[in-house]
Amino acid sequence: MEPNLILTGFMGTGKTTVGRLIAQRLDRQFVDTDQWIGDRAGKTVQQIFAEEGEDRFRAWEAEACEALSEPQGLIIATGGWTLGSQNNREALQRGGCVICLWAELDEILKRLPQTGERPLLAGGDREVRVRELLQKRSEVYRSFAWQVDTTKRDVAEVLLHVMALYGSVSQLNDPDTFYVPMGERGNAVLLGAGLLDSLGPVLSARGLRGTVALISDSNVIEHHGERVFRSLALSGFEVRPVRVPAGEESKTLEMAGGLYEQLVQGGLERSGVIVALGGGVIGDLSGFVAATYLRGVPWVNCATSLLAMVDASLGGKTGVDLPSGKNLVGAFHPPLLTVSDLTTLHTLPEREFQAGLAEVIKAGLIGDAELFEMIESGSTEVQEIIRRSIKVKVDVVREDPFERGRRAALNLGHTIGHGLEAASQFLLRHGEAIGIGLIAEAKIAERLNLASRGLSEHIEAVIAKVGLPTRYAYLETDAIVRLMRSDKKKQLGRLKFALPRGIGDVAIGVDVPDELIREALEAVCDAP
Numbered sequence: 001m002e003p004n005l006i007l008t009g010f011m012g013t014g015k016t017t018v019g020r021l022i023a024q025r026l027d028r029q030f031v032d033t034d035q036w037i038g039d040r041a042g043k044t045v046q047q048i049f050a051e052e053g054e055d056r057f058r059a060w061e062a063e064a065c066e067a068l069s070e071p072q073g074l075i076i077a078t079g080g081w082t083l084g085s086q087n088n089r090e091a092l093q094r095g096g097c098v099i100c101l102w103a104e105l106d107e108i109l110k111r112l113p114q115t116g117e118r119p120l121l122a123g124g125d126r127e128v129r130v131r132e133l134l135q136k137r138s139e140v141y142r143s144f145a146w147q148v149d150t151t152k153r154d155v156a157e158v159l160l161h162v163m164a165l166y167g168s169v170s171q172l173n174d175p176d177t178f179y180v181p182m183g184e185r186g187n188a189v190l191l192g193a194g195l196l197d198s199l200g201p202v203l204s205a206r207g208l209r210g211t212v213a214l215i216s217d218s219n220v221i222e223h224h225g226e227r228v229f230r231s232l233a234l235s236g237f238e239v240r241p242v243r244v245p246a247g248e249e250s251k252t253l254e255m256a257g258g259l260y261e262q263l264v265q266g267g268l269e270r271s272g273v274i275v276a277l278g279g280g281v282i283g284d285l286s287g288f289v290a291a292t293y294l295r296g297v298p299w300v301n302c303a304t305s306l307l308a309m310v311d312a313s314l315g316g317k318t319g320v321d322l323p324s325g326k327n328l329v330g331a332f333h334p335p336l337l338t339v340s341d342l343t344t345l346h347t348l349p350e351r352e353f354q355a356g357l358a359e360v361i362k363a364g365l366i367g368d369a370e371l372f373e374m375i376e377s378g379s380t381e382v383q384e385i386i387r388r389s390i391k392v393k394v395d396v397v398r399e400d401p402f403e404r405g406r407r408a409a410l411n412l413g414h415t416i417g418h419g420l421e422a423a424s425q426f427l428l429r430h431g432e433a434i435g436i437g438l439i440a441e442a443k444i445a446e447r448l449n450l451a452s453r454g455l456s457e458h459i460e461a462v463i464a465k466v467g468l469p470t471r472y473a474y475l476e477t478d479a480i481v482r483l484m485r486s487d488k489k490k491q492l493g494r495l496k497f498a499l500p501r502g503i504g505d506v507a508i509g510v511d512v513p514d515e516l517i518r519e520a521l522e523a524v525c526d527a528p
């Protein structure tokens, strides 16, 4: 049976009006959950609220969602807060594709009738109530991957966008969606095969229009530039491709400066959008440019390397390197959306895939022992591996969106790893350096009796198993330590380590004596 189309969103966004019209167009059955409840309860939603209370109404909603969870080709409009419940959300998603309609506060106020039937608005100042409710709920609305902004659009336009989006994304094989909660700037993350071919309708439905600067690197643009260009152009965007040389060497202020000029010349205004298409380098660089160009423009991060999918594209950190260290200049500027299209991994060189696995192993060590075991046993379930890694990172970011505490756990392997990466002058790939860093830091944890003996060997075996180096060719220890110190993750001049206590458990903020750092480095060095 055809999947259902489920329209959700705040009151006044037009779910019912648009849903009815689509049902007519497609000759499908329309179901309004409030109506469904009213029919079964034998009274209106207002009466249920007044006589039995909100809880009883929410119970009815749960029943409705269960009953409507089969794919039957239905067009469903939910109540404004039906999908505030995760269970309801999962139930309806089983049956089809959920599209969230959005509108700005002023527009909602204009649309809501002055008197009437909205039980949640009863009593008090209406505008204040609407503002409060919208504020409280907007994070949930933002967490839906498929969004149609209805602000300043009439019903006919909204209808077209919903239809185009539904037509495009209902072809997809059920992508996973996640939400990186960063308050007002939280963003949805999509993971699935073929997503890049739907990018145009997805962005245009979100209300983006005009010029798109498509920033990519010389490798990725060859393989995937065309499909992204086509999808965006077909949805009416003026696409300006911008090509950057591949590699970490491009993550500099000079490169950012050159990009600003190209964006000016390409006519990118504040109403435009930057689309980053590439690995972590392109994401960090484009995100940084998006954070600073014209004091900030929106951007979308299309991650094409394993490392970017499981790590770099999540959490809103953007930045560039300085000659004295990595990521020393940057900004928190989360993208509107992160899109990880699994088909791009087909062209990713093996060595890069392996480098990404280092971050996967890190994710397992931080918070998912089963993920660690999957890698250990040679699992080839790529989507599941990425899904689990994303979940670890998103859970940490949820606890600490702006890196004040727990988020430091994500630095596992990175204190030493970044020092090695820089000392090798980037001959070691980021992921390769992190792999060695994980082993060395586990050795430190053992020496500090944080971890039991054998942990570092266990980690080393897994790093070796995926084909990553477990030792670095000789680099000067002093240079590594100096570069570690200029890395930004220190406090008051002291290096603070995140160290493994076991698989799936990390200690943060650990002081490590200098001689232990040196000892661990020497243990993972192939002496000349």
Ligand SMILES: NC(=O)c1ccc[n+]([C@@H]2O[C@H](COP(=O)([O-])OP(=O)(O)OC[C@H]3O[C@@H](n4cnc5c(N)ncnc54)[C@H](O)[C@@H]3O)[C@@H](O)[C@H]2O)c1
Pocket (backbone or CB within 6 Å): 217, 218, 219, 220, 223, 246, 247, 248, 251, 278, 279, 280, 281, 282, 284, 304, 305, 306, 307, 308, 311, 312, 313, 314, 315, 316, 317, 318, 326, 327, 344, 345, 346, 347, 348, 349, 352, 355, 430, 431
């Ligand atoms: N912002 C963050 O939170 C964060 C987190 C972790 C890492 N990072 C940064 O990410 C960067 C490393 O990311 P990376 O390993 O993706 O590096 P990268 O962007 O340089 O990509 C690695 C290589 O793979 C190529 N490539 C990428 N996708 C491809 C594809 N689908 N097909 C063919 N070739 C492809 C690239 O051209 C490049 O040569 C580092 O600069 C690191 O600091 C940032």
Ligand SMILES: [Zn+2]
Pocket (backbone or CB within 6 Å): 311, 359, 414, 430, 434
């Ligand atoms: Zn990393």
